[in-house]
Amino acid sequence: MxxxxxxxxxxxxxxxxxxxxxxxxxxxxxxxRRNIDNELEAESLTxxxxxxxxxxxxxxxxxxxxxxxxxxxxxxxxxxxxxxNEQQPDVIVHFAEQRSAPYSMKSPKHxxxxxxxxxxxxxxxxxxxxxxxxxIHLVHLGTMGVYGYGTAGMKIPEGYLDIExxxxxxxxxxxxxxxxxxxxxxxxxTKTQDQLLFHYYNKNDSLRIxxxxxxxxxxxxxxxxKMDERLINRFDYDGDxxxxxxxxxxxxxVGYPITVHGTGGQTRAFIxxxxxxxxxxxxxxxxxxxxERVMIFNQMTETHRVNDLAKLVSELTxxxxxxxxxxRKEAAENDLHxxxxxxxxxxxxxxxxxxxxxxxxTEIAEKYAHRAxxxxxxxxxxxxxxxxxxxxxxxxxxxxx
Amino acid sequence: MxxxxxxxxxxxxxxxxxxxxxxxxxxxxxxxRRNIDNELEAESLTxxxxxxxxxxxxxxxxxxxxxxxxxxxxxxxxxxxxxxNEQQPDVIVHFAEQRSAPYSMKSPKHxxxxxxxxxxxxxxxxxxxxxxxxxIHLVHLGTMGVYGYGTAGMKIPEGYLDIExxxxxxxxxxxxxxxxxxxxxxxxxTKTQDQLLFHYYNKNDSLRIxxxxxxxxxxxxxxxxKMDERLINRFDYDGDxxxxxxxxxxxxxVGYPITVHGTGGQTRAFIxxxxxxxxxxxxxxxxxxxxERVMIFNQMTETHRVNDLAKLVSELTxxxxxxxxxxRKEAAENDLHxxxxxxxxxxxxxxxxxxxxxxxxTEIAEKYAHRAxxxxxxxxxxxxxxxxxxxxxxxxxxxxx
Numbered sequence: 001m002x003x004x005x006x007x008x009x010x011x012x013x014x015x016x017x018x019x020x021x022x023x024x025x026x027x028x029x030x031x032x033r034r035n036i037d038n039e040l041e042a043e044s045l046t047x048x049x050x051x052x053x054x055x056x057x058x059x060x061x062x063x064x065x066x067x068x069x070x071x072x073x074x075x076x077x078x079x080x081x082x083x084x085n086e087q088q089p090d091v092i093v094h095f096a097e098q099r100s101a102p103y104s105m106k107s108p109k110h111x112x113x114x115x116x117x118x119x120x121x122x123x124x125x126x127x128x129x130x131x132x133x134x135x136i137h138l139v140h141l142g143t144m145g146v147y148g149y150g151t152a153g154m155k156i157p158e159g160y161l162d163i164e165x166x167x168x169x170x171x172x173x174x175x176x177x178x179x180x181x182x183x184x185x186x187x188x189x190t191k192t193q194d195q196l197l198f199h200y201y202n203k204n205d206s207l208r209i210x211x212x213x214x215x216x217x218x219x220x221x222x223x224x225x226k227m228d229e230r231l232i233n234r235f236d237y238d239g240d241x242x243x244x245x246x247x248x249x250x251x252x253x254v255g256y257p258i259t260v261h262g263t264g265g266q267t268r269a270f271i272x273x274x275x276x277x278x279x280x281x282x283x284x285x286x287x288x289x290x291x292e293r294v295m296i297f298n299q300m301t302e303t304h305r306v307n308d309l310a311k312l313v314s315e316l317t318x319x320x321x322x323x324x325x326x327x328r329k330e331a332a333e334n335d336l337h338x339x340x341x342x343x344x345x346x347x348x349x350x351x352x353x354x355x356x357x358x359x360x361x362t363e364i365a366e367k368y369a370h371r372a373x374x375x376x377x378x379x380x381x382x383x384x385x386x387x388x389x390x391x392x393x394x395x396x397x398x399x400x401x
Numbered sequence: 402m403x404x405x406x407x408x409x410x411x412x413x414x415x416x417x418x419x420x421x422x423x424x425x426x427x428x429x430x431x432x433x434r435r436n437i438d439n440e441l442e443a444e445s446l447t448x449x450x451x452x453x454x455x456x457x458x459x460x461x462x463x464x465x466x467x468x469x470x471x472x473x474x475x476x477x478x479x480x481x482x483x484x485x486n487e488q489q490p491d492v493i494v495h496f497a498e499q500r501s502a503p504y505s506m507k508s509p510k511h512x513x514x515x516x517x518x519x520x521x522x523x524x525x526x527x528x529x530x531x532x533x534x535x536x537i538h539l540v541h542l543g544t545m546g547v548y549g550y551g552t553a554g555m556k557i558p559e560g561y562l563d564i565e566x567x568x569x570x571x572x573x574x575x576x577x578x579x580x581x582x583x584x585x586x587x588x589x590x591t592k593t594q595d596q597l598l599f600h601y602y603n604k605n606d607s608l609r610i611x612x613x614x615x616x617x618x619x620x621x622x623x624x625x626x627k628m629d630e631r632l633i634n635r636f637d638y639d640g641d642x643x644x645x646x647x648x649x650x651x652x653x654x655v656g657y658p659i660t661v662h663g664t665g666g667q668t669r670a671f672i673x674x675x676x677x678x679x680x681x682x683x684x685x686x687x688x689x690x691x692x693e694r695v696m697i698f699n700q701m702t703e704t705h706r707v708n709d710l711a712k713l714v715s716e717l718t719x720x721x722x723x724x725x726x727x728x729r730k731e732a733a734e735n736d737l738h739x740x741x742x743x744x745x746x747x748x749x750x751x752x753x754x755x756x757x758x759x760x761x762x763t764e765i766a767e768k769y770a771h772r773a774x775x776x777x778x779x780x781x782x783x784x785x786x787x788x789x790x791x792x793x794x795x796x797x798x799x800x801x802x
Contacts, residue, residue, distance in 0.1 A: 077509070077513060108478070108528050108529070108531075108532045111524070111528050112478060112521075112524065112525065112528060115520060115524045116517075116520075116521055119517075119520045119521075120513075120516065120517055120520075123512070123513065123516045123517075124513065127509050127513060128509070131509045133786075152568065152574040153568030153569065153570070153574055154566055154567060154568050155569060161566065162567070163564040163565065163566055164565045164566075164573070165553050165554075165562065165563070165564055166555065166563070167553065167554030167555050168555055168556060169554075172565070173553040173554055175553055177581040180578040180579060180581075183597070186601070193520075193597055193598075196582065196584070197590065200584060204730055204784060204785060205785060329605055384606060385534075
């Protein structure tokens, strides 16, 4: 099977997990995440080895070989099609999109890169699968953010919403539709566009597709990435790629204020990285049939209010909370009720937030604290000119260094 | 004001109409439609002058000057942004997308071109408007095809659908949502993705946007394009770019069978090219406010069953009807009921199908019949390997010429 974007935060542990299960894995990646580190002058807090080292160590430890092809999926269609035709994968797991909301909002250049990269990459993958004529199951990593963060009072369903419409004669008719989207950034917007690509290729070319609407990932390591330090997963703490809970844990570990945007009233869905890789496995094992519509799972295990997470981390570590401007244009407060019955019914046993697990992540943050560049911590990408960067008082000077 | 794609079938007569109304018009176009003529070895039946000639003749006749910039909107963002900042247009009319469904389905290359071109062009336009900080009204040409061609029994509304959802407590709550899309080709799919771009830039950057869901255009000339033969509009008759009613009229005029795909039970929405340019004018004159959502008009004036149109043209001309394979994957038969109250309320006085007007178009087809390449008439782009080209019996041999 192929893992597209197999060098990234979710892609790498997924590749190892699938390889460990006995699958023949080929990673396809253009190393864009490493190149963006260069651009942003911000690295993973954990030290990431070159791809060659990662794969050699994995083979040494597990006895399993993972292949690697450096292909830009948004651009190098023919190379990708050749790889499909040569290797005839039965499954393609697709993580190969620019995945940071703040990065997608930094500037017109970043907006344009995100749209161009994500649309062409996803379309090329679908087009090549149809072109090959092979029966390949595509598993795509989407986001809970396609739904937006408000409902009319019902739980957010898994992709499809039951509605009633009134006909001309006043009769009520039941329908099931793709949940109306309300993305909160250019990045999230591209994931809503992905859904339309999936719907079309499923309808016209009968492609078998699973779309995973994932919550915010926390944690760093999985069973496999813990096997050797050189297999360690990324830990992004910077204002663009760091995810909220991991950022709090890292901030506490390095003695930086735990930085909450606005009131922290935003409620979000979460999942541990260990559950991410397990969900991908379950999605592969529960593929839709050839004549089924796109299968959509909500890949999250719990919801939390951001401010509650900040308080939890503060209690655990003694770190201080700083309330700062919210650089995003979004509702200050929201409730969030989400269905995730599908993965539970397939056997997912969720890893929920616990002090022990949080401690483990803090320890990683402490261990590599010396690698942190504090000037990279605040979120400085603003959604419009009306918003302000989220910089705690007393930390402003660092910005000129 | 800018007219993007102002060299095309709808863009050219719109540019002249707006110039004639006294607007300062700048056409931005990369001449892609002419280049696709070269690729397909199929030209407009009517002789189209070079852009320089078109604009010189228009200035001679009307006394009004139209400017022209050759910019590839999908690729040359900086040049486009410069043009906006220099000329500070108050309105941008956006036709600059690949607009043929069969062309978008010809091959992986054509699918990929359509997605890449349409997504990047539309996103660049939105990004540049937001980037400029100017209050510009964007008027975009969309398609009725975003809705698909079936409903649950209600008329297709203008963009937004009233629905009811049940909450956790069993209560019914009313909502209004963007009509769930069901596109019939890669081309139509890109127009559904455009809607998500519009929704996002309207929400995040308060852009004022009007999206016109247009039916199938018929007719050739408008008041302005009739003023001089060198101003004549395109008349596409080939299997990729020709639209159904114009194709029937041309087939009858040149003695080719009137070629109906499948049973002809498909019902579609139609509009005359004279009404297209008038609707653009009305959309410009009725712009949404700065805090209004995207305004959506159904830009169509009547619906017809394809087979009824074939019979009408046959009666008018004595031409014979040939029923052939449908190259498209679509429902063989459908009903279609569409609301178009908005344009009627703004003063549109529809030009509906009439024998006189049909005759006029037939006369154009007859006048230029000597320019027709009969091998280009059948629709040969098939939606999947299951479909067959729509070639009438007795016309197959022409294909090898």
